[in-house]
Amino acid sequence: DVKVTQSSRYLVKRTGEKVFLECVQDMDHENMFWYRQDPGLGLRLIYFSYDVKMKEKGDIPEGYSVSREKKERFSLILESASTNQTSMYLCASSEGTGGVIEQYFGPGTRLTVT
Amino acid sequence: AQSVSQHNHHVILSEAASLELGCNYSYGGTVNLFWYVQYPGQHLQLLLKYFSGDPLVKGIKGFEAEFIKSKFSFNLRKPSVQWSDTAEYFCAVNPVYNTDKLIFGTGTRLQVFP
Numbered sequence: 423d424v425k426v427t428q429s430s431r432y433l434v435k436r437t438g439e440k441v442f443l444e445c446v447q448d449m450d451h452e453n454m455f456w457y458r459q460d461p462g463l464g465l466r467l468i469y470f471s472y473d474v475k476m477k478e479k480g481d482i483p484e485g486y487s488v489s490r491e492k493k494e495r496f497s498l499i500l501e502s503a504s505t506n507q508t509s510m511y512l513c514a515s516s517e518g519t520g521g522v523i524e525q526y527f528g529p530g531t532r533l534t535v536t
Numbered sequence: 537a538q539s540v541s542q543h544n545h546h547v548i549l550s551e552a553a554s555l556e557l558g559c560n561y562s563y564g565g566t567v568n569l570f571w572y573v574q575y576p577g578q579h580l581q582l583l584l585k586y587f588s589g590d591p592l593v594k595g596i597k598g599f600e601a602e603f604i605k606s607k608f609s610f611n612l613r614k615p616s617v618q619w620s621d622t623a624e625y626f627c628a629v630n631p632v633y634n635t636d637k638l639i640f641g642t643g644t645r646l647q648v649f650p
């Protein structure tokens with residue numbers, strides 16, 4: 423079974439702090455994604471990566487950056503957390519272009535910025 | 537821009553009632569279609585998917601969905617719901633030209649009462 427793990431289930435940070443959210447997948451997937459999930463808005467794509475050191479902006483990249491130094495790990499960085507970044511953050515992975523496009527999700531990190 | 541609409545935001549049913557959740561998308565080309573489910577406290581998981589072939593697809597736990605190309609729809613159905621189907625349901629579309637990106641709907645929260 424594909425396993426996608428996220429470093430924290432719950433996180434509380436102060437406004438202005440730098441926040442790191444970590445995601446690891448164990449299936450050698452090419453693609454990795456970061457979403458935020460908000461009530462009534464569904465899942466919105468923040469960033470995705472289709473290869474090590476490659477990244478592309480999703481629909482709402484402002485205020486976020488990402489890092490993918492190793493194939494299995496994809497980090498989401500909030501450079502200076504703000505209260506409007508309080509949300510549930512979901513990481514996902516998928517096999518790669520031409521392969522199975524089903525995305526596998528981690529359990530999520532509920533981030534509260536105070 | 538492509539979008540996915542789920543018009544039912546919150547559905548309340550009694551056990552044994554029939555379920556149909558609507559999903560419409562706005563993209564004229566070839567698409568792959570998905571329904572994901574998120575049970576309370578659990579991660580998002582795939583319910584069923586359509587890539588090609590028979591437009592009526594069957595998924596886990598007795599769910600099925602029908603792809604109607606002329607209506608740009610992919611509605612989810614279950615003839616008789618159970619209390620354990622209480623969850624949030626997300627429709628997602630992958631425009632085939634756009635590799636592995638998924639566009640999610642805003643979700644439908646289903647509550648089933650015994």
